[in-house]
Structures are given as C-alpha cells and as structure tokens.
Amino acid sequence: MKRFIIGRIRSIGYAFKGFFFLIQTEHAIISQLIIAGIFTAMGFYFGITREEWIWQILAIGMVLSAESLNTAIEKVCDFIHPDYHPKIGIIKDVASGAVTFAALTSLIVGGLIYFPYWLG
Template sequence: MPKKESFLVNRLKSVGFAFKGMVILIKTEASIKVQLFIALVVTIAGFYFDISKTEWIAQITMIGLVMSVEGMNTAIEAIADFIHPEYHEKIGLIKDVAAGAVFIASIVAVIIASIIYIPKFI
C-alpha cells in the first residue's frame, strides 16, 4: 500500500489546484476580467478617497464575494454543458439561477460602493 501523504502536503496541493483554477478563470472568462477591472478601479478610488477601515472591509468583502460567485457560476455552467451539451429547459433554468446569484451579489456590491463613494462626491 502506498504511503499516505501528510496533511501539509495535501493542503499545499489543494492550494496549488485552487490557484490553477483561479488563473484559468481569469484567463478564460470575460466577465471575471470586467470584474477585476472594476475591483482595480474601486481599489484605486479607495486609496484616493482614503476610505475607512470599515469601508475597506466592506469593499474587499464584496469584491471577493462577486468574484467567488462568478467562479461558481462558471463551474455550474461548465458542468451543466458537460452533462447536457444540447439545449435543455432544465439546464437553462439551472444556468439562469446561477447567473442570477452573480447578479444579486453585483447589485449588493454596487449599493455598498454607492454608500461608500457617493458621499465623497457630495
């Protein structure tokens, strides 16, 4: 029986796989590229307007949430297409719901960004 790898080795491998997945997502998905651009813009705005620690926490949390949900949406779409490549009403529903989750996170992110930045312009 082969020797079982240590907990640390397994965790390092998991981090490697996760990093690979993130790179694939960034390289292949146009929507994540748009979200990265928006994240860069609001990050620069955060430094420019010297937002508070609490505002940074909210902003970084929303960036992470939107991008994470987008990654899950991409994975759901890929597995749905793999399972049923041709159009199917149920697969369409599944993909729409996953996209809806990204939309909800994005709306909340815009609301939080508005709460942070609109007062800076007024």
C-alpha cells in the same frame, strides 16, 4: 501527518490553478477584476476609511466568488448536457441570478461608501 500536509499543499495548488484559469479565460471575471481595480483606485483617491476598505474588499470578493461558482456550474451543465435543454437553461439562469444578487449588493455597498465622498 505527512500525507495530510502534502494533500493540503496539493489542494492549494489546485485552487491556484482554478484561480489562474478564471482570470485568463473568463471574460466576466476579467471585467469584474477591471471594475474592482477602478474601485480600488477610487478608494485610494478618496482616502476611504479602514472599515470602508473592509466592506469594499468583501463586496469585491463576494462578486468574484459568485461569478466563479457560476462559471463552475455552467461548465458542469455544459459537460453533462452540451445541447440546449430547458432545465439546464434554468439551472444556468439561477446561477447567473446569484451573481446578480452579489453584484447588486456590491453596488449598494459602493454607493454607501462613495456617495458621501462624491457629494462633497
């Protein structure tokens, strides 16, 4: 049992190490965190409802998670094959496409939340 608990604590440490690596080095994550901050400020400004906060937080988390996984895939691809290769390019494009799905979905969620406030 003690080994199990120590293992879980280490896992949390590794997760935070990855978290801080991403927010310190990855420009896409940094940009998305800035956008998330803007939408968070807008949420306070417009006084969005609890349910709207839930959807907004889920949308932000979805985009950041997708971008994080995209970064991991790109790092693995670069490690395995540092030179350009068409198949590696497709893998990276598909991973980036997943981020695009998440970002477009979050834009729709943001629109559904904020258009009524903007319109009056």
